[in-house]
Amino acid sequence: MSVAPLRVGLLGLGTVGQGVIRVLQRNADEITRRVGRPVVVTHASARDTSKAREVSLEGITILTDPMDIAAKADVDVVVELIGGTTYARDLVLAAIARGKPVVTANKALLALEGNAVFSAAREKGVLVGFEAAVAGGIPVIKAIREGLAGNRIEALAGIINGTCNYILTQMTEKGQAFADALADAQRLGYAEADPTFDVEGVDAAHKLTILASIAFGMPLNFDAVAVEGITKVTPQDIKIAQALGYRIKHLGIAKRTDSGAELRVHATLIPEDKLIAKVDGVLNTVLLQGDAVGQMGLYGRGAGGDATASAVVADLVDVARSIGAEARHLVPALAFQPDAVRALPVLPLDQVASAHYLRINVADETGVLKAITAILAELDISIEAILQKEPRGGEDATVAVITSVIPESRFNQAVARVRSLPFVREDVSRFRVEHF
Known part of the structure; x- marks a missing residue:
């Protein structure tokens, strides 16, 4: 007896959107075995429908307006990959209002609007998957929310922006000035034409907001994160740090103390013999400190089409398994039961x-x-x-x-x-x- 496929509406056919289609097509048999039914993209949106794509779009209805998918299309789940906040929020809330689960890779949306999004999803009893929003293909959300559910998470720290890590690696290994390393990153596609969100630490702060929330059971609170970038790091500082036995890395750091939480993003000196100091290029890593497990680390590709698509598809598998389940049986979005998510005072940086x-x-x-x-x-x-x-x-x-x-x-x-x-x-x- 054949089982109806899980029909996916894909908002965005960029690098990650095409990666999702590619992973679903390439691993169709494996995914079906895990889910118990096929998972297929039936609708997708793209601003330019005539543009050549690197994947087969056969059998997929292509629309120019993503709202036609979020609010109207006959799909079982909506995947938001267009980025931004205002319109993305409208799309996600429109899908949730129809009772459709949502998967998103949009860290800015969740950091700034996530409390409202998760509240709306809870009222409708649907799942919001966001593994791809932090560290690309590294399953850090599931590790904290599920794998470490028996732990009190005391602290986490991560290299969670590949652009900054690439620039600092070039400055360390080749002695480049910041501007030259940034130009290389832009030439290779690791940095945007306007790199502000990356090099000033905003992107990492979005991701840290999400990680701290699920680690500590606190509401998303982007405004409380102390944010610094890497523009003030000089080759002279890197050489001196090396002479003293350190490497300079751009980190997102969250700690839980008796006085409250620390939420900060900044360039940091780390002893060169530590594992986190050895993570170079565009790779990401997250260290977690749990009271039972001690320190553990996750490492891998934090961006890229297939790596991020891997996380999106993992969320689609979760969605497929959750459909039909009662709301109380769904994994809480922020790892803790909604009525147990509590605000923590965030320490000012001078404390x-x-x-x-x-x-x-x-x-x-x-x-x-x-x-x-x-x-x-x-x-x-x-x-x-x-x-x-x-x-x-x-x-x-x-x-x-x-x-x-x-x-x-x-x-x-x-x-x-x-x-x-x-x-x-x-x-x-x-x-x-x-x-x-």
Whole structure:
């Protein structure tokens, strides 16, 4: 007896949309065996219906308006892959209003509008799958929400933006300046023509918002994330960090403390012998700290057509299995039962404690190091490592230190006083240091 296929309405035929079709076609037998019925795309939307595609669209109805699929088409599940927030929200809510499950790879939509989306889905008793929204093909959402359900997640940290990781890798391995490494990333398609969301940390902050919510059972709270990018990282800082035994990586970090949650995205010095420091290029990784499992890591391709499509199809498998189930039996979107999702106070950045890196270019005068260390001592800041480079060929001298773990507010005081010293040549360079 044949079973009716799960009919998928695909909003967007870009790289990921075509990847979804390709994975469903290539692995049709395996997917059918897992689901118990075929999973096929019956409708798709594209702005240009005449454009040549890399996959077969035979049997798929192509429409120009994605709302015609979300609000009208005879499909069982809607997959949103067009990006953005406002129109994407309207599409997703339209599908949910019809009682249709939704799968999305849209991290910005979830970070900014996810609370409303999940509330609407809960009222309709349908599933919203979003594995592809964070770290591409790495199944980090399922790992936290399901695989680690018996743990209290204490912390997580990840390289969750491949563009930043590629740029920092090029700066480290080839000594490139930021602008040159960015140009290479754009030429290879790893960075957009306007790379702001990537290099200023916004994309990583969207993803961290989602990870922190499912890890700590808190509502999505993008506005509370402290966000910094990588534009202030220089080849000089990378070389000094290496000399001190560190690598610089752009991380999303979430920690749960007695005072509340830390949510921050920034360039970070990490000891070079740590696994997270060895993840290079466009690859992603997420470290998780659970009270029972200890530290564990997930690693792989965080972007790309087939990698992201892998996560989308995994969600489609979940949707197929969930259809007909009572709402109370669905896996909660944010890992905790809806009435148990509770707001956590998010610590202001000046209350966050970490070690710090400080690099100062100074005039070649006597007493420089003594003056700097005196300021640190007066503020009860211990020095864990120090490097002093003598000037060569007319260059300024350089002093770099790594401090002990201290509140950011105290480090800010030290930086302000160091900046005011008469021999400091230019603005200082500062980054946080984590050891994981």
